[in-house]
Amino acid sequence: SSALAPEYKLRPLQTSDYENGYLDVLSDLTTVGNISKEVFDSQIAFIKSREGEYFNIVIEKIATGKVVAVGTLLVEHKFIHECGLVGHIEDIAVAKSEQGKKLGIKVIHALDFIGKKAGCYKNILDCSPHNEAFYIKCKRPHSLSHSIMSA
């Protein structure tokens, strides 16, 4: 796919994203609830301690420093396929004001690339029926597959 527009930057989640709106973007997806800065930081410390297993990425709008899109890849260690690895794509969300600008597709493609680099033989995700058309547009040759959750 084409490059990310120059006004945006794709990078790993960092502790300052507590102030930069990471949780606000996630609350467009589902309930986030109250998370203190302390709890946020310790969750990031946990994620960092599981290097190679958790990949939480964000797209930042450079002009404002705000997080505008988020996504996670979690690497599962299996026994099948000679102890193969499978990537699970989770918690994809784009800020309402930034939807429809191809940021969602960029997050998916970045996570699919990260999964491939990490050695995953496929990456999979679950989505609701109303998002299926989006994920079909995200398909690439590598490995990405999706299943639809019943509502």
Ligand code: ACO
């Ligand atoms: N239905 C049909 N087509 C869609 C939809 C949709 N719901 N959303 C996007 N598309 C299409 C776009 O029109 C575009 O098509 P085009 O290439 O032909 O122009 C293509 O998919 C890529 O769209 P993006 O601009 O990259 O999508 P966006 O940045 O708006 O992100 C997303 C899509 C993530 C679904 C966003 O709307 C969102 O955050 N929604 C709320 C949270 C949510 O439902 N997240 C997904 C949960 S499932 C999971 O996490 C695995």
